[in-house]
Amino acid sequence: MKYTRHVFCLMAALGLAACSDEGSKTAASAELIVKLGHAAPMTGPQAHLGKDNENGVRLAIDELNANPPVIGGKPVKFELLSEDDQADPRIATTVAQKFVDEKVHAIVGHLNSGTTIPASRIYADAKIPQISPSATNVRYTQQGFKNAFRVMANDAQQGSVLGKFAVGEMQAKTIAIIDDRTAYGQGLADEFEKAAVAAGATIVGHEFTTDKSTDFTAILTKIKGLNADLLFYGGMDAQAAPMVKQMRTLGLTLPLLGGDGINTAEFMSLAGAAAEGVTSSLPGVPLDSMPHGTEFRQKFESKYGQIQLYAPYCYDAVMVLAAAIKKADSIEPATFLPAIAATQHDGVTSQIRFDDKGDLVGGAITLYRIENGKWKTLTTIQ
């Protein structure tokens, strides 16, 4: 009895598979389907950022589908396959394999450096073009993969700007560092440390936490005894917010400096009054001072509400892919991959061009500080 039921299930499944196969064939005769894979944490402590990324991709895809490019006389329809990588490197590789099995044409993702790097090997083996909107760890593009790109300045660029800024404008001579032991946090903190030391500062302490912690009182108390002029945090907003609150409660008055991970609206709403004076950087120039920035903000916010962080970068990543597909006049990844490498795209976030590694060329970095409950632009460093 059990056996027959299994056989029946199998037959039903095969039947379904056959049907869906036929379905896509008939659709394919009318239009070309481009499957875009998108991966980010949709659950867990960074789910708000993951959803923001997905919305950025979705906005771009909706726009493309409303006015589809035509390849070989057929309109191209973009399809979004979105997966949750839980910001976990192990799950990211499972997700990546799933995308490969689904034969997606290109990947926008992942969000974190820690997930992007292990997943990139799988995409490279399958020769699927990958554009990460937000992985900034240097290693991602240094693996020699021809298919890996990013539309954001990397940690070497960002860390060096932050290090110089801490020592120069913020006049810090002694600096304490905390990082969250993720590929992103650690990478950024290390690049920052290098640049700060090169600019003449002394690192008086380097403490560690995790990307899931909320209690930092122990390490902050330790830092309190170190007489630092500035605290640098390599990590994300959900940790930085309670961290800055605990700093102020413990009587640590030194300024907090961080990277793009804390440059969010969420950080401000969580940290409240304690957020005043916190400085952070974000690759690219400020959204509102870009030719298409205000327009993007209006489009995005009318549909999905406030932009968290990387949505514009995701939007750009999709548009870069679409432009390459148009230019190569093909939806075959092998054919449009060279067109991505030769991208000249007037994006929302910047003029997008890639160097031979797949890094963004000449990425500007802008520094922001919270004043009166708003991220105010300090300066843009080219």
Place this chain on the structure above:
Amino acid sequence: MDIFVQQLFNGIILGSIYALIALGYTMVYGILGLINFAHGEVVMIGAMVTITLLRILVEMNTGLPAAALVALAITTALPLCALLGFTLERVAYRPLRNAPRLSPLITAIGLSIILQNLAMIIWGRNYAPFPPILDTTPWKILGAAITPLQVVIVILAVAIMAGLWLLIGRTRKGRAMRAVAQNPNAARLMGVNVDGIISLTFVLGSSLGCIAGVMVAANYGQAHATMGFMLGLKAFAAAVLGGIGNLAGAMIGGLLLGLIESFGAGYIGDLTGGFLGSQYQDVFAFLVLILVLVFRPSGLMGERVAERA
């Protein structure tokens, strides 16, 4: 010196929260021999419900003092959490009471995942900020900073633990709970309503969890659908450290774990001459746990009990 006192305070505050949550694990374990992994999620739901109510109350502009608003929100959230604990036991654990021990354990893990995702559907993926109505200006005691809220957290935790101690040690209900823990069948023969007592245990444990959740949310200023996982894990470790099933053990284990974490992160670098840093904070805490279990397999306060059939 003031650094030392500050680390001591940090440890006690963190430890009293761990202790309150650990009590929820240990009470259920003491009576059912079940590790209720969904307890961390009850803590999270307590925090989320309180924040939601508090936001509504703040918007109503009642003019009441902040402490009264928080108390009002907690008194509404408390029965909800108690009801949740009651429902979990009634729906998920009671049907499995005579099943192999693994089944309720797996059920508990499943419930934890369900509740986490349910919370994400209800409250969204974003962090819920605790309305900034409480005074966070710290007091200076012996050169260390402690906020009024943190003082309240420690006092309230101690008071609740003392109350629970009295309830279980001195009242008829408490005696019934101890009887069920010792031998449910004999207790039933003596006229104890075993199902009622088990429900009561879940209700009590969940209420403690709810209060702990509010403490966490108020102290750290935020709550999230996934916050219960780490907290639950730490509190479970605290319960094991103290001797799972033992009330005093949970309290002491919680406090100890808090202190170990805080002193570990603060001094491990100096103790090892910079060889190990604060990245070994958790390693250090669990190393102590392992060492304790090597020498006292039933935990610090746990008694060696015969395996129940």
